[in-house]
Amino acid sequence: MIHIFLRKGACEVRCVVAVLGLVLTVTGGSAWGWWPGGHSILTRAAVQALPEDVPAFFRSGAGMVAHGSYDPDVSKNRGTPHLRAAEYAEHFLDLELLKGRELPDDRYAYVALCCELGVKPEKAGFLPYALCEWTERLAVAFAEHRKWPGNPFVQNKCLVYAGFISHYAQDMCQPLHLTIHYDGRIQPDGSKLGKGIHAKVDGIVEYLALDPNDLAGGQKVEPLADLMPGILGQLEAGYSLVDRVYELEAHLPSGEGKAQEPPVPAVVDFATERAREATRFTASLYLTAWRLSEKVSLPGWLDRARDDQGAF
Numbered sequence: 001m002i003h004i005f006l007r008k009g010a011c012e013v014r015c016v017v018a019v020l021g022l023v024l025t026v027t028g029g030s031a032w033g034w035w036p037g038g039h040s041i042l043t044r045a046a047v048q049a050l051p052e053d054v055p056a057f058f059r060s061g062a063g064m065v066a067h068g069s070y071d072p073d074v075s076k077n078r079g080t081p082h083l084r085a086a087e088y089a090e091h092f093l094d095l096e097l098l099k100g101r102e103l104p105d106d107r108y109a110y111v112a113l114c115c116e117l118g119v120k121p122e123k124a125g126f127l128p129y130a131l132c133e134w135t136e137r138l139a140v141a142f143a144e145h146r147k148w149p150g151n152p153f154v155q156n157k158c159l160v161y162a163g164f165i166s167h168y169a170q171d172m173c174q175p176l177h178l179t180i181h182y183d184g185r186i187q188p189d190g191s192k193l194g195k196g197i198h199a200k201v202d203g204i205v206e207y208l209a210l211d212p213n214d215l216a217g218g219q220k221v222e223p224l225a226d227l228m229p230g231i232l233g234q235l236e237a238g239y240s241l242v243d244r245v246y247e248l249e250a251h252l253p254s255g256e257g258k259a260q261e262p263p264v265p266a267v268v269d270f271a272t273e274r275a276r277e278a279t280r281f282t283a284s285l286y287l288t289a290w291r292l293s294e295k296v297s298l299p300g301w302l303d304r305a306r307d308d309q310g311a312f
Contacts, residue, residue: 006113012178034170034278036207039069042275043166046282055145055292068163069170074288089122090130090168091270092177095239097124103235105228107133125272127234128231135227135285137161142293148304165289166282172234173278175241183280185246200252201245204271205302207253223288230288234281257304 034042047062075087097119102112107129138161144154176182176198184192201273208215224230251264263271 039067042137045212046278048216049219064159092125093127138289139292143296169282221283
C-alpha cells in the first residue's frame with residue numbers, strides 16, 4: 001500500500017481507491033503531489049534535459065534522483081508524527097489566504113506575515129520556501145563537489161538533495177497545490193464543486209504514460225537569474241492556471257482502469273504543457289544550484305579529504 005494524505009480534512013477517512021492500476025490508502029492529512037510514477041517521469045526528464053556543464057555524475061544519476069523524489073511524500077507517515085507534521089505544509093501554498101500581500105523572501109518573515117494576517121502558517125503552506133532552501137542545500141553540496149570531485153559521499157548527497165527539489169518543483173507546477181480550491185471549488189456554504197479533481201490532475205502524467213525522452217526534448221534550460229524571485233514567478237504562473245484546470249474538470253480521466261475513453265485533446269495538451277514546464281523548471285533549479293555553487297565559500301574547518309579518508 002502507498003499512503004496518501006489529503007490535506008485539511010477535519011476527520012480521518014480510510015478508503016481504497018484505484019488509480020492507474022495502483023491501490024492507494026487515503027488516511028486524511030496533506031496533499032499528494034503527482035502520483036509517484038509521475039514524479040519519477042518528470043525527474044528523469046529534468047535530469048536528461050540538463051546541459052553538459054552540469055557534472056557527469058549528476059547527469060548519469062537520474063535513477064537515484066527519481067528515487068529520492070518520492071521521499072517528501074514517504075515522509076508524511078503516521079509512524080513518524082513529528083516528521084509528518086513538519087513535512088505536511090511543505091507541499092503547497094494557498095495563495096488566497098495571503099490576501100494579496102507580497103510574499104517575503106525567507107521563511108520566518110513569511111511566518112510573521114501569516115501571524116499578522118491571522119493565518120496559521122501551516123494552513124497556508126510553505127512550498128516556495130521549501131523549494132528555495134533545498135536548492136541552496138544542493139548549491140552547497142555542489143560546492144563541495146567542486147572542491148572534492150572524487151568524493152562519492154558528496155555525489156550521493158547531491159543526488160538525494162536533488163530528489164527533494166524535484167518533488168517540490170513539480171508540486172509547484174500542479175496548479176491545485178497553489179489554491180484553497182485544491183480539491184473542489186469552495187462554495188459560500190462550505191460545500192465543494194468538483195471534489196475529487198485533485199487526484200485526477202495528480203494522476204494525469206502517469207495515466208498518459210508521458211515519455212521522459214519526449215519531455216526532455218527541445219527544452220531550453222537556463223538558470224534562474226535570482227532564485228527566490230524566480231520561484232515566486234513560477235508560483236504566480238501556476239496559480240493563473242487554476243481556472244483552466246476547473247474548465248477541464250469534466251474531461252479529466254478518473255484513472256480508474258484503462259477501459260475508459262481516451263482523454264480529449266485539450267486535456268492531453270494541458271497535461272503535456274504542465275509536464276514539460278515541470279521538467280524545464282526542475283532542470284533550471286538544478287542548473288541554478290550548480291551555478292550558485294561557484295560562489296559558495298565552504299567553512300575553513302571542513303576537510304572532506306581528511307575526514308572521509310579510508311571510508312571509500
